[in-house]
Amino acid sequence: MTSFQSDIEETLPWLSSFGAAPDGGITRLLYSPQWLEAQQQFKSRMQQDGLQTRFDEVGNLYGRINGTRYPEEVILSGSHIDSVVNGGNLDGQFGALAAWLAIRRLYKTYGAPLRTLEMVALAEEEGSRFPYVFWGSKNIFGQADPEDVRHIADAKGIPFTQAMSECGFTLAAAPLKPRADIKTFVELHIEQGRILETHQQEIGVVTAIVGQRRYTVMLSGESNHAGSTPMSYRRDTVHAFSRICCESIAKAQAMGDPLVLTFGKVEPQPNTVNVVPGKTCFTIDCRHxxxxxxxxxxxxxxxxxxxxxxxxxxxxxxxLWMDEAPVPMDTHLVDKLETICQSEKLNYRLMHSGAGHDSQIFAPQVPTCLIFMPSIGGISHNPAEATHIKDLAAGVKTLALMLYELAYKE
Incomplete structure (x- = not known):
């Protein structure tokens, strides 16, 4: 299969223009005008290529080629179309773009598949506008409760239901009926880390997405005068936090990969120069x-x-306010990806994902696999997010070969 480089060079800047900022970043939040324009224009481009397109009830966009022998078995690929505020032009949207490019090439080269090939630009994953994540993928499997979003609003006070309505969608009264026709889901995504780049490898075959436990911890001591309170009399919560932080990180370092531990937010009170901090609130994020x-x-x-x-x-x-179990990828699909990488002489590695992805919603429901491409400097959620064009092309080619195996072969 020939290179996808020219296809990417033509379509990536086009898709990245919706919600683009002068500094090269993208802000494309769920149910915003920029989000709606991206989805509508994406739909139009796919129609021009002969794909059947549709939106579902929440704004997930689909483009499909019906199977000739097993049309009821859907091989689905894609990722989310929304971004973080001032994010990069690869996270999420490139997986949706790649699915379209791969299916388009397969259709032009081999005609209609045996099984239905379908791409999806998922409505939302990031939670950047409203306090809810995986809205797109959760609705596919009836896991999203409309009551969880019916009364929430964004930072400007715009209700979720209003934003949804302004884009032409209506919040359902009950969870949607789960799709039962998806046979396999394949997602392509940038790594958002530097492991592949460090090892000079083209492809990451993901074996599992890490589990996460997140905490908010409140320490309560006593606020007192910084000058007149002897050290031995103090109930200093920042001192306690520092001991907790140092001991915990040392323990995490001793345990080693793939465990990671982060103290991401620390708020001492009263947070002033001349008062012993009587309260300190902090967060913990631990993954394995x-x-x-x-x-x-x-x-x-x-x-x-x-x-x-x-x-x-x-x-x-x-x-403990988040306790998400690790999500393994389908071992049969992982083996198939390995075989493809070996036959194509791609420099790949088996690895886990330290970040969450839509694949973790799909994997407990249908056989799922996740393919990584390198990220330059490991930078993501940032306008500087980038991947070399040859690595993007290798990623799309790997995706296309995987979709060929799943949709065109018995």
């Missing part, structure tokens, strides 16, 4: 591909935090 190890490690962290606070006469409240 093994559910049992993730639970065991974070259990140790909880015990360590309580011990430190007991030693320092500090109160502690621990809120």
């Amino acid at each position: 591909t093994d559910a049992a190890l993730l639970k065991a490690f974070t259990g140790e962290l909880e015990a360590d935090m309580r011990r430190i606070c007991d030693e320092m006469n500090i109160g502690i409240d621990i809120d």
Whole structure:
């Protein structure tokens, strides 16, 4: 199969123009005018290529070529079309674009497939406008409860239902009926890390998406005068936090990959120069591909935090507000991807994903696989997000070969 480089050079700038900023970034939030224009123009381009197009009830966009022998078996590929605020032009949208380019090339080269080939530009994944994530993929499987979004609004106070209505969609009264025709889902995505680039590899074959546990922790001590309170009398919550942070990170480093641990937000109170901080609120984000190890490690962290606070006469409240299990990819599809990479002499690696993707919603429902391409410098969610064109082309080619195996062969 010939290179997709010229196809990418023609279509990526076009799709990136919807919601583009002067600095090269993209802001394309769910149900915004920029989002709607991108979806409508994408629909028009696919129609010109002979794909049957449609929107579902929430704005997921589909383009399909019906199968000649097994039309009821759908091989689906794509990713989300929305972006973060001032994000890059690859995260999400390139997976949707690649699915279209791959299906278009397959159709022109081999004609109609045995199984139905379908691409999807998922309405939303990021949660950048409204406090809800995976709206697009969750609705495909009836996992999105309309009541969860019926009364939420964006930062400007615009209700979710109003924004949805202005784009021509209406919030359903009950969860949508799950699709039962999807046989396989394949997603192509930039890595958003630097592992592939560091090892000078073209393709990542993802074996699992990490599980995540997230906490908000509140430490309660005593605010007091910074000058007249002796060190031995203090109940300093920043001191307690610093001990927790240092001990926890040392423990994470000792455990090693693929565990990662992040203290991402720290808010001492009263947060002024001459007062001992009586309260400190902070977050913890811990990820691992093994559910049992993730639970065991974070259990140790909880015990360590309580011990430190007991030693320092500090109160502690621990809120575990996210507990997402790791999501393995389908082993048969992983093996098939490996075979393709080997036959094409691609420099690839088996790896896990440290970030969340739509594939984690699909994988518990249908056989799913996720393909990574390198990210220059590991930069993502940033206008500087970039991948070399040869690596983008290798990614689309790998996707196309995988879709050929799934849709054109018995």
